[in-house]
Amino acid sequence: MSAPDLISRLVIAGANHRTSPLSLRDALFVEDMEAPTQLAAWRAASELSSAVVLSTCDRVEVIGLAEHPEASGRLLCQALFERAGDKAPRGGHPFYVHTADTALKHLFAVSSSLDSMVVGEPQILGQVKAAHQVAKEAGHVDADLDGLFQAAYACAKRVRTETAVAEGPVSVATAAIQVASDLFGELTGLNGLLLGAGEMGELVAESLKSRGLAQFTVAAPRETRARDVARRLGAHVAEFEAREEAMLGADVVVCCTGGRHLVVSEEGLRQVLRRRRQRPIFLIDVSLPGDVEPTVERLDNAFLYALEDLERIAEQNRGRREANAQAAWTVVEQEVAEVLKSRRQRGAVPLIVGLRGHFEAERRRVLAELGDDAERTTERLIQRLLHGPSEGLRQLAEEGFEAEARALLRRLFPLDETPSDPESPPDR
Template sequence: MSQAHAPRLLVVGANHRSASLSLRDQMFIDDAMVGAFLGGLKAAGLHEALVLSTCDRVEVWASHHDDDLCARLVAEAFAARTGLSPAALSGQLYEWAGPDAVRHVFTVTASLDSLVIGEPHVLGQVKTAHRLARDAGTVGPELETVLQAAYGAAKIVRSETRIGEGPVSIAAAAVQMAREVHGELGRAKGLLVGAGDMGELVAESLLAAGLSWLAVTAPRASRAETLAEALNAHVMPFETLREALAEADIVVCSMGGRTVQLTTDMIGAALKKRRRKPVFLVDAGIPGDIEPAVNRLDGAFLYDLSDLERVALEGRSGREQAARAARTVLDNEINGFLKGRAGRAAVPAIVALRQRFEESREAVLAEAGTDAALATRLLVNRLLHAPTEAMKGAAAEGAEWKAMEKTLKALFRLD
């Protein structure tokens, strides 16, 4: 890496590809600790930084004029947190600087560098990291400019591609299918039958997606009560299962007891009481808990784990195809941002050049008066004097002349 230059972006961290889960767990910084962590970096001399800490990655996004110093300060902070030496960490940390760091920030923010491509919560994680850094007083103009541009690019990727569409897990597939049956879940009631792990996972996803009400029932009342407390749900006595089925818009069964728990007759009777209002059923038991013939009932939509896995696989395939289009869109946004930034970087020099030319023009006019030929000859000579001397010196030394000659021809279109 280069040493001293104008402040620019730097990323130092570890993710699911570079480091083990155990190391990332050691590096993880929860929201309550972010302020102290950033305060330590600020005290060490790094005044513009944020920390992005998720299950996939722990990274510092910073701006500094010295890449090597910035990387060392961040590595030392991570080493102090993990109790490891910076040397022990070095093989599992990556560093990106300048345009490469900008590309990384854009890619992460657009959720194209995650374990699950296209997950919308990644953008929220970045915005939370931004807010915490702002609260800690470590967001400056460099970070702010890059982040705002990354947010805009992520929005364009979402609007112009299908990167966020399609479920990628069994639980997400269950949520999607439930929405296809009932629309938004805010008015739906759910029933979890049994206390199996997969049923709990599906129930959690349904609640996170907006399910308004959930009851839990199981043969062992104590197990149902424990699970209901964890899910912030209601408890229904197992003896009232038939009555509970009639009230439920969504039923998740996760008993796995090698016997059918919900029969065609039971679901048929529930549908009759519901006046054929549809019911979505998830058979999360291994082996299955719901009689397959339930799917032949009008108004019953039954999905077992194989069905949901198939939907999830289709979602993953769709996202992989969309990811290619998303990367093309994102590349255009990144290149546009970098070109715009490079153009803005030239503005101070252009302003200074114009000012020097204007000063020379005024001096020549004062000296030449109304003699236009003399004025123009003097102006050309004065404007070319300093560049001519610099070019002669560079040509004499040899090393820089070829690059200077190429730049000169490009600037004045001498070819």
């Protein structure tokens, strides 16, 4: 199969967050353990020579190579419909099919997080790599498809290093991490305290812990809830009534009780800061209504960020990512063009090898006939090499293709078209 034909064999079929509801994507979802078997069935049903299934909360799609990609795409859509079962829509078509250049651009865009619900989110590249590896280990990926995935990874790396599309947190949890990092620098070695057992508070605490906080303590009005959260976080448990005592050793305090009473008051925090010898304390209040008295911001070394503050930071960064997406798309376009150019150049390799072989064979024939007479040998060699092309050019001129032939020769050789000696009859 020639190199240009590789791109023409590429096909991608699936459903994503723009074309389908979450319920359909849940029905289509393919677990890693199931992927090898499911891929084998889909390859057989849709005549794919190799394939990868990418299954995330945003998308379920099959990336493969086929001799007849349009037909294979239709068969893949039918297979996805069957897998969806009663979740398949009765009207409309939730599945898309991309082939050839369009499929290559889609693969690059997905890997570069330009097709995600949140543009620039970092998880998708790891998910693509994991799906690729699962399929490869199961024998579903050949060298051609593997090469296209490697090119997608190179594109994603350029997007992340040359554009700002992935910069800035776009969720409340990541916004909290940014603010904490701005305040303390490295988070490693800091201690955290979670007051309450709300889901958002646990999510923020988990994110902070993953970034290096040494330990977390959990205190909640209901001790059983505190113990459940602490077990999931790998944290300690403190009595909720003794929360101000627990705050003495905490650099970051996450509040999420979901109650209607203040959990941290200005006066209580003033006493905590005095006993901490004014070491800074960062309070993240993600409770509605708020757990922290707003006036604590008047205290030196107390830094309060409420839910609306973190949401504002996240929304600003989402806007910046969208604004930077055009630069990232430019990178994708360049990388797609480079792959197509490289593949086309590879298509010329057999012609170049054949041309070199032809010239070498003629050289050997002339040497065998004329030996060491360099002038006669080189003259005869040129005549032999030009005989076929000369006859072909005359024929092209007779058929009305002189302009095209002239343009091609000028592209290949630095020709001087000034008339010189009359042409000598070619020697066979």
